[in-house]
Amino acid sequence: MLNFSFLFLLGLNLGGTMPLPMPNNITKVESYSPGLAPSIGIDFLNWFNKKTGVSAGLRLENKGMKSSASVKEYSMNFEDFHGKFNGMVDTEMSFNYLGLPILARYLFTENLSVYAGAYYAYLLSGKFKGAANDGFLNSGNGRMEIIREKYNFSNDLRNHDAGLSIGLNFLPYNERLLLSFDFNYGLVSVFPNDFTGIEDDMQNIYGKLSVGYLF
Secondary structure (H helix, E strand, C coil): CCCCCEEEEEEEEEEEEECCCCCCCEEEEEEEECCCCEEEEEEEEEECCCCEEEEEEEEEEEEEEEEEEEEEEEEEEECCEEEEEEEEEEEEEEEEEEEEEEEEEEECCCCEEEEEEEEEEEEEEEEEEEEEEEEEEECCCCEEEEEEEEEECHHHCCCEEEEEEEEEEECCCCCCEEEEEEEEEEEEECCCCCCCCECCCCEEEEEEEEEEEEC
């Protein structure tokens, strides 16, 4: 097992792009759908000894979700829609990234290893849009009833992401075919610091299940 030079991975991301901690003005998540968020990648590995090593990789992957949430006095600013919104907010998002993970690896047994490190990802394309529904807007000039107001922040997305990764590899059958489970926590918002469309930082927080083959 220690003679391989690279690892091919095919997986699915499951999670969300969200503020943490969840703010009080998001009162309830009414619905959530992860959608199909595939990932394909390759890792180049170098083992220092029988237990420890490092890897660098390339990932082409999608992260995304759909959600609907009840909000109270939630700050939203787009086009002619400015103020504190009370009602339902629907959101649809999808991000295509080219990622570079750098990971330290530790081998517990021939069949089980763990890894941890950091990643950087460049945004190839992205979508972040939705609508404010069935509520009212406090704009400072009175209260306005809202039936449905669409928003689209796709052109305002930050062009990169960076965060931390932790996970494990398990070889259940042989020394080549493996299962991989990892958790990736974005440390920066998907929007730049001067973005004012919504009041919260939105971070990519996703788990991933992959199948891989060692070469």
